[in-house]
Amino acid sequence: MNASISTTLAQGLDAIIEMDAPLAGHTWFGVGGNADMLARPRTQEALQELLRRCHNANLKVRVLGSGANLLVLDEGVDGVVLKLDQPAFTQWTFNADGKANTVLAPAGVDVLKLLNACVRQGLDGLCQMAGIPASMGGATRMNAGGKYGCIGDAIHSVATMNHRGEIQVHPHNAIQFSYRHSGLPQDLILWTLLQLTPGDPAALRKKMLEIYQFKKDSQPLAQQSAGCLFRNPIAPDGTRTSAGRLIDLAGMKGFSHGGAFVSAEHANFVCAHKDGRANDVLELARVIQERVFTCHGVSIEMEVAVWGRSYEPKEKK
Numbered sequence: 461m462n463a464s465i466s467t468t469l470a471q472g473l474d475a476i477i478e479m480d481a482p483l484a485g486h487t488w489f490g491v492g493g494n495a496d497m498l499a500r501p502r503t504q505e506a507l508q509e510l511l512r513r514c515h516n517a518n519l520k521v522r523v524l525g526s527g528a529n530l531l532v533l534d535e536g537v538d539g540v541v542l543k544l545d546q547p548a549f550t551q552w553t554f555n556a557d558g559k560a561n562t563v564l565a566p567a568g569v570d571v572l573k574l575l576n577a578c579v580r581q582g583l584d585g586l587c588q589m590a591g592i593p594a595s596m597g598g599a600t601r602m603n604a605g606g607k608y609g610c611i612g613d614a615i616h617s618v619a620t621m622n623h624r625g626e627i628q629v630h631p632h633n634a635i636q637f638s639y640r641h642s643g644l645p646q647d648l649i650l651w652t653l654l655q656l657t658p659g660d661p662a663a664l665r666k667k668m669l670e671i672y673q674f675k676k677d678s679q680p681l682a683q684q685s686a687g688c689l690f691r692n693p694i695a696p697d698g699t700r701t702s703a704g705r706l707i708d709l710a711g712m713k714g715f716s717h718g719g720a721f722v723s724a725e726h727a728n729f730v731c732a733h734k735d736g737r738a739n740d741v742l743e744l745a746r747v748i749q750e751r752v753f754t755c756h757g758v759s760i761e762m763e764v765a766v767w768g769r770s771y772e773p774k775e776k777k
């Protein structure tokens with residue numbers, strides 16, 4: 461990005477701006493290159509203005525949540541990366557506008573902190589998120605969840621903001637929630653309103669810890685990964701089959717390539733070593749896809765978002 465564009469973008473904006481910003485520390489993989497510009501607006505107005513300026517300058521905008529489902533390639537990313545981690549985007553409100561048992565959660569809210577707060581408050585509906593690292597925006601975008609349910613189950617409505625800074629509210633019944641997919645427009649998610657139900661704090665805490673323990677026992681939560689790398693593919697009978705099982709049956713648990721390896725604990729977790737490269741992870745993903753296809757005749761596709769200057773993501777099925 462040339463200096464005159466970056467000056468025009470940043471001029472008079474209430475935002476923290478960093479040029480040529482390393483992104484590795486913002487992702488759970490902990491690898492990858494730099495963003496031409498990382499912008500962290502302090503207000504909704506600054507966010508709106510920045511989106512308009514980026515659109516006028518024909519610049520690509522990417523939104524970074526907590527980086528738990530993201531691989532940034534070593535080549536880095538062009539345009540502007542937005543991170544909504546300033547207080548205007550990280551503070552939730554219980555029972556906003558007098559709506560009982562609701563939480564209004566801006567996109568930068570840490571879902572696990574919110575889950576703990578809901579449990580203390582005696583509000584049920586988010587325990588399925590125990591052990592899933594996410595910002596509210598990222599969780600909503602991916603419809604994060606698992607065996608115990610997904611975030612969409614608790615969502616009343618979602619507000620998005622488009623490249624002109626216009627806000628649109630989507631009620632639950634207008635959102636096509638499905639397996640790790642929300643069907644929301646590719647705009648920025650601004651906030652999510654959760655509709656929860658009253659519950660006993662002690663019982664909720666027990667439920668949350670049981671779900672967390674289940675995840676901890678079956679997944680390498682302490683490794684540098686982005687959770688499951690591949691989507692569970694659809695079998696001929698229409699049901700989803702476990703990508704992890706297919707990878708395991710292909711004999712790939714523990715397999716490594718450069719600074720990346722398949723977890724010995726859970727075959728759908730591909731992890732990076734501390735000094736690993738993002739391109740090792742991507743290359744290993746390709747090797748896994750080939751092996752699974754050779755062994756089972758099944759194509760598996762990436763669940764993790766991949767960002768790179770020259771990388772074109774494929775449409776997910």
Ligand SMILES: Cc1cc2nc3c(=O)[nH]c(=O)nc-3n(C[C@H](O)[C@H](O)[C@H](O)COP(=O)(O)OP(=O)(O)OC[C@H]3O[C@@H](n4cnc5c(N)ncnc54)[C@H](O)[C@@H]3O)c2cc1C
Pocket residue numbers: 488522523524525526527528529530544567591592593594595596597598599600601602603604605606640647648649650680681682685686687688765
């Ligand atoms: C140890 C571990 C365990 C995991 N277990 C699970 C699991 O059990 N179930 C599960 O579903 N996932 C799991 N994941 C993956 C991850 O936690 C989820 O996908 C989560 O929803 C990612 O949220 P994020 O804020 O980190 O999003 P990011 O990784 O930052 O971004 C993911 C995508 O969402 C988009 N995005 C983020 N914020 C916004 C926004 N405000 N507006 C628009 N788009 C946005 C990004 O542009 C990107 O395309 C796991 C990850 C790890 C590291």
